[in-house]
Amino acid sequence: MIAVIGIGFVAALVSTWMKSDDWKPGRVTTEASGGGELHPVTIRQPDIQPLVATGELDAHGKPVMVACATCHDNRDPNYQANSGSALEEFHQGLKYDHGNQTCLSCHNSEDYNTLKQADGRAIALNESMTLCSQCHALQHRDYQNGMHGGMTGYWDLTRGGRTRNTCIDCHDPHHPKFPTVTPVFPPKPVIGENPATHDTPSSHHENHE
Numbered sequence: 001m002i003a004v005i006g007i008g009f010v011a012a013l014v015s016t017w018m019k020s021d022d023w024k025p026g027r028v029t030t031e032a033s034g035g036g037e038l039h040p041v042t043i044r045q046p047d048i049q050p051l052v053a054t055g056e057l058d059a060h061g062k063p064v065m066v067a068c069a070t071c072h073d074n075r076d077p078n079y080q081a082n083s084g085s086a087l088e089e090f091h092q093g094l095k096y097d098h099g100n101q102t103c104l105s106c107h108n109s110e111d112y113n114t115l116k117q118a119d120g121r122a123i124a125l126n127e128s129m130t131l132c133s134q135c136h137a138l139q140h141r142d143y144q145n146g147m148h149g150g151m152t153g154y155w156d157l158t159r160g161g162r163t164r165n166t167c168i169d170c171h172d173p174h175h176p177k178f179p180t181v182t183p184v185f186p187p188k189p190v191i192g193e194n195p196a197t198h199d200t201p202s203s204h205h206e207n208h209e
């Protein structure tokens with residue numbers, strides 16, 4: 001009897017584990033059993049175009065943008081490039097600090113308008129979630145479980161939808177370290193002021209007598 005229950009338990013565990021293989025970004029597994037219609041979980045997709053500003057303005061005063069391919073179609077890719085400070089001809093000032101990876105471990109040397117996955121397939125510039133998750137599987141798993149990346153909206157998806165950030169909302173792909181915040185002491189209360197109530201000294205005359 002106990003053996004049968006045991007086998008059933010293991011089977012249930014295994015099937016949950018197998019199901020977890022096809023998790024998709026933002027898919028919510030725990031809420032599905034609640035019944036009722038579930039509102040969607042939307043992952044923000046920033047509108048990133050494969051364009052850079054030339055620094056010049058057109059006749060209407062708008063910045064002149066050029067496609068990556070305009071220049072890169074006529075240039076040999078530099079597979080060694082791995083630092084911002086080495087860029088002298090263009091993209092000067094690009095701050096880069098992301099392990100010791102080269103630029104072309106993420107950018108697609110076949111088509112600079114796109115990024116590339118580890119297997120060489122091209123993905124759009126704004127598909128950072130797919131890109132980052134290949135190397136940061138741990139954070140991606142945490143993201144899917146709601147422990148990384150934050151969200152706004154409803155916990156209970158039967159009541160309303162939810163919006164989730166994408167990786168580059170918080171991390172610059174070129175220098176992804178989240179800026180550290182230095183803890184400081186809270187401001188000192190002004191002498192004579194009661195910090196707990198923010199009362200002025202005059203309203204508490206009796207305390208000081």
Ligand code: HEC
Nearest residue numbers: 050051052066067068071077078081087088089090103107
């Ligand atoms: C006006 C021309 C121009 C445009 C437009 C341009 N680049 Fe570049 N790019 C360059 C030049 C020149 C270099 C080499 C800079 C150096 O090594 O000093 C470079 C270097 C790079 C590198 C380093 C690897 C390599 O092959 O040199 C990457 C990655 C890159 N560009 C990505 C892009 C992306 C993505 C875009 C579009 C968003 C873009 N570039 C648009 C001129 C351009």
Ligand code: HEC
Nearest residue numbers: 048052081082083084091096098101102103106125128173
């Ligand atoms: C970890 C992956 C990764 C690496 C490595 C990387 N990039 Fe990028 N890069 C991205 C992503 C993602 C975007 C699009 C999102 C954005 O614009 O912030 C981007 C955008 C760009 C752009 C267009 C927008 C902009 O910031 O001007 C340029 C130019 C560029 N990268 C150049 C480079 C160069 C040069 C290097 C190497 C010094 C490099 N990248 C290394 C992921 C990467």
Ligand code: HEC
Nearest residue numbers: 098099100105128131132135136167168171173176177178
């Ligand atoms: C090709 C593999 C690869 C890709 C793709 C990649 N990373 Fe990384 N990432 C690394 C490596 C390697 C390190 C450095 C680890 C170390 O130094 O310990 C790193 C470090 C980091 C760190 C820690 C930085 C620090 O200094 O503490 C963050 C945050 C990060 N990556 C975010 C991202 C984001 C966001 C993306 C997508 C835009 C991304 N990564 C794409 C390989 C990758």
Ligand code: HEC
Nearest residue numbers: 129132133136139140143148149150165166167169170178
């Ligand atoms: C809401 C903002 C936010 C989003 C969205 C976000 N992160 Fe982070 N991430 C952080 C913060 C904050 C830290 C720093 C935690 C710390 O320093 O302890 C961090 C740390 C990291 C680290 C470094 C971990 C370490 O131990 O040093 C990696 C790698 C990373 N994130 C990858 C990702 C990936 C991949 C995504 C997209 C699936 C993502 N992050 C989305 C806020 C975010």
